[in-house]
Amino acid sequence: MEVNWLKKIPHTEGSHRDFLSSIVKSTSNSIFLYPTMPHEIIEFVSTFKANKSPGYDDVLPKTVKSVIHTIAEPLSTAINVSFDQGTFPDALKIAKVVPSLKSDDRTIVSNYRPVSVISVFSKIYEKVMYKRLFDYFVENKFLVDNQFGFRKQHSTSMAILRLVDQIATEIDKGNLTMGVFIDLSKAFDTIDHHILLDKLPMYGIRGNCFDWFNSYLTERKPYVCLNDMLCVNCGVPPGSILGPLLFIIYVNDIVNISNILQMILFADDTNIFVSGPNINELCLSMTTELSKLSQWFKLNKLSLNIKKTNFIVFKPKTKSLTDVPNVLIDGYAVNKVESSRFLGVVINSSLDWNNHINLINSKVSKTIGILKYVKNKLSDHILRSL
Numbered sequence: 522m523e524v525n526w527l528k529k530i531p532h533t534e535g536s537h538r539d540f541l542s543s544i545v546k547s548t549s550n551s552i553f554l555y556p557t558m559p560h561e562i563i564e565f566v567s568t569f570k571a572n573k574s575p576g577y578d579d580v581l582p583k584t585v586k587s588v589i590h591t592i593a594e595p596l597s598t599a600i601n602v603s604f605d606q607g608t609f610p611d612a613l614k615i616a617k618v619v620p621s622l623k624s625d626d627r628t629i630v631s632n633y634r635p636v637s638v639i640s641v642f643s644k645i646y647e648k649v650m651y652k653r654l655f656d657y658f659v660e661n662k663f664l665v666d667n668q669f670g671f672r673k674q675h676s677t678s679m680a681i682l683r684l685v686d687q688i689a690t691e692i693d694k695g696n697l698t699m700g701v702f703i704d705l706s707k708a709f710d711t712i713d714h715h716i717l718l719d720k721l722p723m724y725g726i727r728g729n730c731f732d733w734f735n736s737y738l739t740e741r742k743p744y745v746c747l748n749d750m751l752c753v754n755c756g757v758p759p760g761s762i763l764g765p766l767l768f769i770i771y772v773n774d775i776v777n778i779s780n781i782l783q784m785i786l787f788a789d790d791t792n793i794f795v796s797g798p799n800i801n802e803l804c805l806s807m808t809t810e811l812s813k814l815s816q817w818f819k820l821n822k823l824s825l826n827i828k829k830t831n832f833i834v835f836k837p838k839t840k841s842l843t844d845v846p847n848v849l850i851d852g853y854a855v856n857k858v859e860s861s862r863f864l865g866v867v868i869n870s871s872l873d874w875n876n877h878i879n880l881i882n883s884k885v886s887k888t889i890g891i892l893k894y895v896k897n898k899l900s901d902h903i904l905r906s907l
Contacts, residue, residue, distance in 0.1 A: 533819040537716050540774045540817055541723055550725040552657045554733075556601045557649045559593035565648040566593075569641065576640035577615040585641050596642075600649055607732025613643035614741045616760060637760030647762035650733070654726075655766060663724055664769065665776045670788030671765040677864040680787050684794075684863065687783055688835045688872055691796040697836050698796040699803045700868075701811065701848070702861045704829035705818075708789035709768055712757050713822040714738050717771050724770070737763070771821070778813045781806065787864055800834065804846040807832070811850045831856040833870050 571583035585592075603609060620633040655673075658664050664672065669680040684700075691698045718735055726734065741758055757764035757771075768788060775791070776784050783794040795810065797803050818825050832848055832855050847854045860869035860876045867877040892907060899907075 537820045540777045554604045562593040582641045607729040609737040667784045668786045696796045700794045701832040703791040704826040706824040706826045779810045808849045831858045
């Protein structure tokens with residue numbers, strides 16, 4: 522049995538290759554998988570949290586941490602053989618999926634979030650490959666500057682600062698800025714393996730390394746306690762170390778769809794901006810560029826959630842807007858809002874912090890209320906934790 526979200530995404534004319542940059546298409550560089558050594562394995566395992574749950578093999582991370590100096594050498598040999606042969610062990614492709622209640626009624630399936638737990642040994646294999654793949658992309662400057670997710674020396678704070686700086690600069694010029702906050706449905710689950718494996722060689726992931734990733738992605742088998750294992754043929758492996766990096770590689774070429782849009786990306790959070798003095802021209806330009814963006818999503822098998830996508834018009838305080846024309850995606854009008862949450866921060870059209878302050882006030886008030894209620898009922902130790 523197979524799980525496939527891709528069937529829900531409509532077909533469109535064109536190819537995902539159309540948006541890859543000329544630098545990537547013409548690269549002659551290839552990644553070199555240098556062998557790992559026991560000290561590298563020990564270093565990686567030392568960063569693992571000991572209290573994490575075991576995967577399918579029931580091996581606890583704290584157990585591996587306690588014996589890593591003894592098993593580091595045979596582990597490094599096994600990983601090097603895996604690299605040389607271009608194969609990822611089948612036993613490490615099995616993931617235990619644990620339903621975690623998000624909120625509300627426990628009897629409603631949609632109220633649960635699937636948490637995927639993989640073997641600690643799989644994490645070791647992935648950590649070794651991750652270092653080589655990430656260093657290779659950084660060295661060759663393949664990753665776009667617009668991507669702030671899952672990268673060293675990048676953070677949500679930097680993405681928010683970039684956003685505020687861009688908008689404030691345009692406001693100082695007397696311009697309007699239209700920002701569209703894109704919502705994608707199950708972005709990590711709809712990654713098409715065929716497209717990802719077609720993109721990797723263009724970045725120089727060839728030979729044994731390509732074969733390894735092909736093996737890594739195929740025949741992955743998650744299971745939920747009492748259910749049979751299912752073969753998943755799309756999406757990056759949830760709970761994995763390599764999954765987030767493969768995702769940002771997959772969407773790396775999205776910035777090539779437009780010459781006028783400014784983009785700020787944080788993993789699957791896609792936010793696009795265009796500035797100018799005239800609101801009618803801005804709306805027309807944004808509709809045109811959103812058509813290109815929609816095509817990119819379809820060609821790359823990513824599902825755009827139009828109902829949860831919205832836009833804000835940021836303006837100088839001296840300007841008033843009485844009528845804003847519709848902004849369209851695939852013929853549907855995008856919802857205009859006065860504020861939207863961006864990476865946990867509420868941004869509003871005036872670019873002040875009133876909405877965000879109100880949100881924080883609400884959260885703090887609830888927390889203080891809880892502490893007040895339990896202060897005479899719980900021990901000092903528990904109260905300090907709270």
